Amino acid sequence: xxxxxxxxAGTDEEIxxxxxLPITGNFAINPADNITGYxxxxxxxxxxxxxxxxxxxTTPTGVHTMPADAFLRALMRDVAWGFFYGTxxxxxxxxxxxxxxxxxxxxxxxxxxxTAAGRDFVERFKADxxxxxxxxxxxxxxxxxxxxxxxxxxxxxxxxxxxxDNDEAVSRERVTARRMVGLPGDTPVRTDANGxxxxxxxxxxxxxxxxxxxxxxxxxxxxxxNLFAYLSRSDVTxxxxxxxxxxxxxxxxxxxxxxxxxxHGNDRCEWFIQLTDEITWNxxxxxxxxxxxxxxxxxxxxxxxxxxxxxxxFSAKRSMLLVWENGSPxxxxxxxQGLAPxxxxxx
Amino acid sequence: xxxxxTDFGSIHSYKKGGVTAIDDDPKRYVFSNMFEVAAKSxxxxxxxxxxxxxxxxxxxKAEGESxxxxxxxxxxxxxxxxxxRVDFVKLADPDALVDPESEGAVHxxxxxxxxxxxxxxxxxxxxxxxPVGSAYKFSAPETCTILIQSIDxxxxxxxWAQFCQK
Numbered sequence: 345x346x347x348x349x350x351x352x353a354g355t356d357e358e359i360x361x362x363x364x365l366p367i368t369g370n371f372a373i374n375p376a377d378n379i380t381g382y383x384x385x386x387x388x389x390x391x392x393x394x395x396x397x398x399x400x401x402t403t404p405t406g407v408h409t410m411p412a413d414a415f416l417r418a419l420m421r422d423v424a425w426g427f428f429y430g431t432x433x434x435x436x437x438x439x440x441x442x443x444x445x446x447x448x449x450x451x452x453x454x455x456x457x458x459t460a461a462g463r464d465f466v467e468r469f470k471a472d473x474x475x476x477x478x479x480x481x482x483x484x485x486x487x488x489x490x491x492x493x494x495x496x497x498x499x500x501x502x503x504x505x506x507x508x509d510n511d512e513a514v515s516r517e518r519v520t521a522r523r524m525v526g527l528p529g530d531t532p533v534r535t536d537a538n539g540x541x542x543x544x545x546x547x548x549x550x551x552x553x554x555x556x557x558x559x560x561x562x563x564x565x566x567x568x569x570n571l572f573a574y575l576s577r578s579d580v581t582x583x584x585x586x587x588x589x590x591x592x593x594x595x596x597x598x599x600x601x602x603x604x605x606x607x608h609g610n611d612r613c614e615w616f617i618q619l620t621d622e623i624t625w626n627x628x629x630x631x632x633x634x635x636x637x638x639x640x641x642x643x644x645x646x647x648x649x650x651x652x653x654x655x656x657x658f659s660a661k662r663s664m665l666l667v668w669e670n671g672s673p674x675x676x677x678x679x680x681q682g683l684a685p686x687x688x689x690x691x
Numbered sequence: 692x693x694x695x696x697t698d699f700g701s702i703h704s705y706k707k708g709g710v711t712a713i714d715d716d717p718k719r720y721v722f723s724n725m726f727e728v729a730a731k732s733x734x735x736x737x738x739x740x741x742x743x744x745x746x747x748x749x750x751x752k753a754e755g756e757s758x759x760x761x762x763x764x765x766x767x768x769x770x771x772x773x774x775x776r777v778d779f780v781k782l783a784d785p786d787a788l789v790d791p792e793s794e795g796a797v798h799x800x801x802x803x804x805x806x807x808x809x810x811x812x813x814x815x816x817x818x819x820x821x822p823v824g825s826a827y828k829f830s831a832p833e834t835c836t837i838l839i840q841s842i843d844x845x846x847x848x849x850x851w852a853q854f855c856q857k
Contacts, residue, residue, distance in 0.1 A: 523765065523820070524765075524767060524818070524820050525818075527820070544695070545695045545697075546695075546697060547695065548695070548696060548697050549697055549816075550814070550815070550816075552814060553817075554811050554812060554813045554814060554817040554819065555811060555812035556809075556811050557809045557810050557811065557812075558808065558809040559806070559807055559808055559809040562779070562781065562808040562809055565779070565781075565808060565820065565822040565824075565825065566779055566808050566809045566810070566811060566822075567811075567819065567820050568811040568813060568817055568818060568819035568820070569817065569818060570814075570816055570817050570818075571769060571816050571817065571818040572815065572816025572817075573816065587818070588767040588818065588820070588840055589765075590746065590764060590765055590766060590767065590840050590841065590842065591746075591764060591842070592746070593743070593746035593840060593842070595767065595840055613743055615741045615743060615748070617725070617740075617741065617748065617838070618708075619699075619771075619816075620697050620698060620699050620700075621697060621698050622698070622708070627715070629714075634714065635713045635714065636712075636713055636714050636715040637710055637711060637712050637713055637714075637715045637717070637720065638710075638711040638713065639708070639709075639710050639711070639720060639722070640708035640709060640711070641708045642698070642700065642705070642706045642707060642708045642724075643698050643699055643700030643705065643706075644700040644705045644707075644724045644725045644726040644727070644771070644836075645707060645708050645722065645723070645724050645725075646721075646722070646723050646724065646725055646740040646741050646748070646750075647710070647720050647721065647722045648719075648720055648721040648741065649720070650719050650720070661695055661697075662695075668741060668743065668748060669743075670743040670744055670746055672744070686719075687719045687721075688721055688741070688742055688743055689721045689742050689851050689855075690718075691718065691721075691851035691852045691855060
């Protein structure tokens, strides 16, 4: 669930376009509504507006309604993750699929009832153009005191008419260590002093530091830090950050509480290593949304999400999850050619 | 202390979850538990618990002293449930011990030649870098589990059928 670099920075390879869609332009940001105070937005034939409780997506095939809290949490991840790897289903109807440079935005395209009824609708956009609209949408629709990255019990409410903003929260920079957290010149460890107190659910996580005895001249190489303490101080949920890098192998641990705000549809295998506590994953078919499995992960469990499913996690107590990604720029081309495996290991 | 208790798990005490299939084959999820893998393996046997193309995550039982390892790229280790010391030597001639184009860790016979870089002592949840160009060895006064971020190589063991849910 993390990107090594901007996901909408395409590669030199041909961009996959399985639906053969043309690029759509026609973006608009409309003035604030006189009653609610919120702006409305348009990308191609998709129109977006919100009121005190709900967000609405309108296309030529219909109107889809989502609660404002669920929509904003999902929109926040789609923005923060740069459209991510594969599909970000905001719910069972609306979402985006990343083709790394271009993005399909859809209503009902991953819902077999919508597709069977011919009510699905898809348009394709340049990723950076659509991202610009999404960023302005999450900024305008997030009120003062509400943080869509935070667990619901640790933030304000998203409801009501337009009331200020929380741009500091919605424009957080994703943490991406270049080699390892804590190395000189790399991502710093989290402390009270730099604004990262220990989360209430991790008050029992020991905050000690490893003994580091580097001989003179080797201080940049002999290095260690307390990863669990680092994660206990995360101020966001379901937002992995890169903590160590072996070529394209990215350790992206994160703290999880409540519900993963999207159903993430994989386009490649993705590994989860449960570091503490417990998460339950509902797994559905990536193309149709039909249930396929329920996975219960406890501390120490290791599990791979196949490339043809979508998944959504539930964490009753804040937990630490190591999300492990392969950020190789070669993978989109392998996917386009049908050469990327659906399953990581066969035995 | 707050009202919440964090469950870490350990090689001595762990609970496994699992895959409940609705319309799928559980084997596709390659589900295992790193503590079980370590508990049932020989000391410092580096068993892959995750694999993504050439990259792996290895689980190993840390117990006593390991041999020396090196790799032609960085690796990283997390002490999951106990105290582990890692000693480092700056290799005098790394290319003589590992092909610079190779991937994955290799075992070195005896203590390698090179300058002493120092050591780290890791506790539960601590991560250390195993830097390219160095050799390293682990030692643990008590049995515990280490998790290593690396690339599939000469020392990586594949025991998927033994440990993964079927």
